[in-house]
Amino acid sequence: MKLTILGCYAATPRTLTNPTSQVLEIKNRLFLIDCGEGTQVQLRKNKLKFSKINHVFISHLHGDHFFGLIGLISTFALLGRTTDLHIYGPKGIKEIIDLQLKLSNSWTNYQLFFHELESKESVIVYEDDKVIVKTIPLKHRVYTNGFLFQEKIGERRLDLNAVRDYEIDKCYYQNIKNGRDITLEDGRIIPNHKLTFEPIPPLSYAFCSDTKYSEEIIPLIENVTVLYHESTFLQSEETLAQKTMHSTAKEAAKIALKANVKQLILGHYSTRYDSIDVFKKEAETIFKEVLLAEDGKSFEF
């Protein structure tokens, strides 16, 4: 699982910082999460292939999270894309894109599917044989969802020594990996746990931005491998965080601790701070495993 941060700053794009966008690579699928202005250039800079992006998840309709979407959709069209593109985002996003395509007398040669979200409960928005994506309802000034990306539990892993010792034919291997016990020719039944190891533990990634501090998300993100939680402010700006329905670094760390996540990544920093190191320091007073998102940085898990 690999996460590339295209942008992780709040509010306005600047010369050296970009609004929210990131790419999650999980089980060889690429998911684009949020799409602030300049995302297509950030994708190019980070050498991420446009053609591999088939699913875009938009958390909410504040500009720093979606103003780059129409440009991305248009560029895909100009470059002759033919593969379907799926957009998951709040109700209204289709109207915004459709209106701009209509008024520019443009269209896409590929199919554009909008999956508009309205539910205040967590819902499954994407599922295939290896990955499932659910919404994480967040509390912000407009309707907002985080997204939980989960690998599905894989096959059990074959214990090669064991299957050789029992002289089991290769044609049974897939059944064994699927969890079946095996009956030998002499009638003995070998229970599956003697032939396999546990599957590789599935990885999971929870993207939570933008949101005020809310313990209601904890049951949804409990035990995830990586939690990206916004920390627009430091605790010194707690009042401002409450007023604007954002979180502080300390609050993000509290959520990480209570949800027992393995790794916390902070981001969505207000541009008022000269350095982001202070966010890490503040969060580490609560929770030890803290990483800082930075534009252009990749994390592998």
Added chain:
Amino acid sequence: MKLTILGCYAATPRTLTNPTSQVLEIKNRLFLIDCGEGTQVQLRKNKLKFSKINHVFISHLHGDHFFGLIGLISTFALLGRTTDLHIYGPKGIKEIIDLQLKLSNSWTNYQLFFHELESKESVIVYEDDKVIVKTIPLKHRVYTNGFLFQEKIGERRLDLNAVRDYEIDKCYYQNIKNGRDITLEDGRIIPNHKLTFEPIPPLSYAFCSDTKYSEEIIPLIENVTVLYHESTFLQSEETLAQKTMHSTAKEAAKIALKANVKQLILGHYSTRYDSIDVFKKEAETIFKEVLLAEDGKSFEF
């Protein structure tokens, strides 16, 4: 008069090139012309103050000319702007901006005035005591206007030696500058042309992008100081230029020659070409005074 190119490439923003946007400074007024994605960052990079931009002219509703507008409007709001902002552009632009502000539950603390254009004739869109701006109807795949920015003819310039020789009192100077003849105390009438020089010739700038080759614009742009004319293609791609309703460098030069402009600036280059020098060479076979637009480049006239 100063022109700063923020972006001058066609179609899609890339790592090192930006879609159309430029800033014209004329008689101490700043006009933003077109606003492709990333314009706000280009303004910052070129150290152009957001607060000085009060008028934005949008040629047409293709993405590479306006996708940066909603971001600029939002950033102005976030930064606490209170000054009015005027947007001049094709009918529909208000709906696009309003819808996005509404769905993001956002608003501007400053007044946003839309001046939507529908006329197929040249119309005056802006006028004050020193500058007048008119549309230049262009021929493209969607409704498109270029813009003609003209300084108004100033006062006649006082011939200080002459007024001293005739011992004319200073209180008459303004009348003389306004073109009046003067009657001396001895009854002699001194005609204005003996007391003044011609006014400083007014400068003018014509922005013509995007458009196919069209001689119909010539009467509107005749004798302008500077003509920016798109040259998306070279003559070798003439067929493609016709099909997409764009111009070649040679065609831009033909227009410059026939309209007797002082200076031609080329821009809106297709990203298919590795170098832009070939555009200059091709245009110079027809018209001598050719400059190449480049992102971040300024021209003073």
